[in-house]
Structures are given as structure tokens and as C-alpha cells.
Amino acid sequence: MIEPDFLHRTRTAYDSMAARYAELFADELTDFPLDRAMLAAFADFVRADGGGPVADVGCGPGHVTSLLHAxxxxxxxVDLSEEMIAIAREARPGLRFEVGSMTALDIGDGRLGGVLARYSIIHTPPERLPQVFAEFHRVLAPGGHLLLAFQAHDDPAEGVESFDHKVALAYRWHPDRVATLLTALGFTEKARLVRAPTEDERPFPHAHLLLTKTAPAAQAP
Structure with a gap:
């Protein structure tokens, strides 16, 4: 099977700067209490519903995977970049890390209690995003939880636009547009957080959506 160009570009870009990325973002959550609060709420919901396994999709060097474990x-x-996974395995040998794509996860149907995709959907072209969301739906058990984080578009009419990310071409979405795609696939929104950027971030809002798989798979819109 021929790999889509966007996956090849994204993998190559992150492979080339994996060590620097791991260094820069090792303590990234220290300055983001609202982000930590959403991760804690996600963990609470997963534990309350049986504590099934959770996949950190687009895990990078594994620092947030480690937080979920804690x-x-x-x-x-799971990450597309082999270099990122190598760093994650070396730094956190007690956790499981695998190379893989969110477009086709090597996980059985309904196996997971939760999926985290923290800033990992942003490099997916808009026409491919429903496929990714359908894959998240497939691997989650009924009642499983999904937490997304992404740079937000502030115009609901436009909905999505590309921007020049430091690593690879990326897209920012209005939260309503993302929620609509997920609702059509069988998710129900539980909570939403949109925070202002810090001085060190690009001048875009940051969105966090927490959803639950509540319906059988539907055809992607």
C-alpha cells in the first residue's frame, strides 16, 4: 500500500528533530494547568468506567503517556515517527510504545477505554480527518472516552485553515466543526475547554474536547 504524502512528510519532519523536540517539550505541561486539568478529568472518566487501556496517539517522546500512567x-x-518512539522507549522502559499511524491503528475493535490525541490531529488534511476519527471510534469500547487538543480557529463559518507549523504543515479547526464530525460518527461531547495562548505560543486559541463513544459506528460525513 502506498503511504499518503502527508504521512511521509510528517514522519520525516519529526524524525529529523525528535531529539530537539524531546528536549524542548520534556516539561511542557508545567506551565499549562488547564491542560493538566483536562488530562486529569479524562483519566477520572476512564477509571470510573473500568479503567480500560488507553492509547496516547501521536505520543512523541512519551512525556504525556507517562503522565497518564501516573x-x-x-x-x-503510538507515534508515526520511529525516532520519537526510540526516544520514548529509552526514557520510559516500563511503558509500551509502538510505531503506528492514527489512520490505521494496530489495535483491535473496541479494545480501549480511552484515546488521547494531543495536538496529533493537526497535521491531518481536512478531507482525511473523518477517517482518523472513525479509527478512534473503532478502537474504543462502548462508553470509551476521547480527549483531543488542537490549535483552534476562531471563525465558525470558515471552520478550518492551514498554518505554517514549525515542524510540518498543520491545520487549526473551530471546535464546533470538530465536534460536528465526531458527533456524526457516534460520539457525544462531555466537556470543552478553549484557552488563550501563552506568550510563547502562536497567537491562536487552544481547544480541548472531551467526548464519549455512545453510538455504533456511522458513515463518516
Whole structure:
């Protein structure tokens, strides 16, 4: 099977700067209490519903996977970049990390209690995003939880636009547009957080959506 160009570009870009990325973002959550609060709420919901395994999709060097583990979850990481996974395995040998694509996860149907995609959907072209969301729906058990984080578009009419990310071409979405795609696939929104950027971030809002798989798979819109 021929790999889509966007996956090849994204993998190559992150492979080339994996060590620097791991260094820069090792303590990234220290300055983001609202982000930590959403991760804690996600962990609470997963534990309350049986504590099934959780996949950190687009885990990078594994720092957030490690946080999920510290919050009491059976967390593992998946990333497109082989270099990122190598760093994650070396730094956190007690956790599971695998190379893989969110477009076709090597996980059985309904196996997971939770999926985290923290800033990992942003490099997916808009026409491909429903496929990714359908894959998240497939691997989640009924009642499983999904937490997304992404740079937000502030115009609901436009909905999505590309921007020049430091690593690879990326897209920012209005939260309503993302929620609509997910609702059509069988998710129900539980909570939403949109925060202002810090001085060190690009001048875009940051969105966090927490959803639950509540319906059988539907045809992607």
C-alpha cells in the first residue's frame, strides 16, 4: 500500500528533530494547568468506567503517556515517527510504545477505554480527518472516552485553515466543526475547554474536547 504524502512528510519532519523536540517539550505541561486539568478529568472518566487501556496517539517522546500512567491509567503510546518512539522507549522502559499511524491503528475493535490525541490531529488534511476519527471510534469500547487538543480557529463559518507549523504543515479547526464530525460518527461531547495562548505560543486559541463513544459506528460525513 502506498503511504499518503502527508504521512511521509510528517514522519520525516519529526524524525529529523525528535531529539530537539524531546528536549524542548520534556516539561511542557508545567506551565499549562488547564491542560493538566483536562488530562486529569479524562483519566477520572476512564477509571470510573473500568479503567480500560488507553492509547496516547501521536505520543512523541512519551512525556504525556507517562503522565497518564501516573494518573493511574494503563497507558501506551503510538507515534508515526520511529525516532520519537526510540526516544520514548529509552526514557520510559516500563511503558509500551509502538510505531503506528492514527489512520490505521494496530489495535483491535473496541479494545480501549480511552484515546488521547494531543495536538496529533493537526497535521491531518481536512478531507482525511473523518477517517482518523472513525479509527478512534473503532478502537474504543462502548462508553470509551476521547480527549483531543488542537490549535483552534476562531471563525465558525470558515471552520478550518492551514498554518505554517514549525515542524510540518498543520491545520487549526473551530471546535464546533470538530465536534460536528465526531458527533456524526457516534460520539457525544462531555466537556470543552478553549484557552488563550501563552506568550510563547502562536497567537491562536487552544481547544480541548472531551467526548464519549455512545453510538455504533456511522458513515463518516
Amino acid at each position: 494518573l493511574g491509567l494503563d497507558a501506551s503510546g
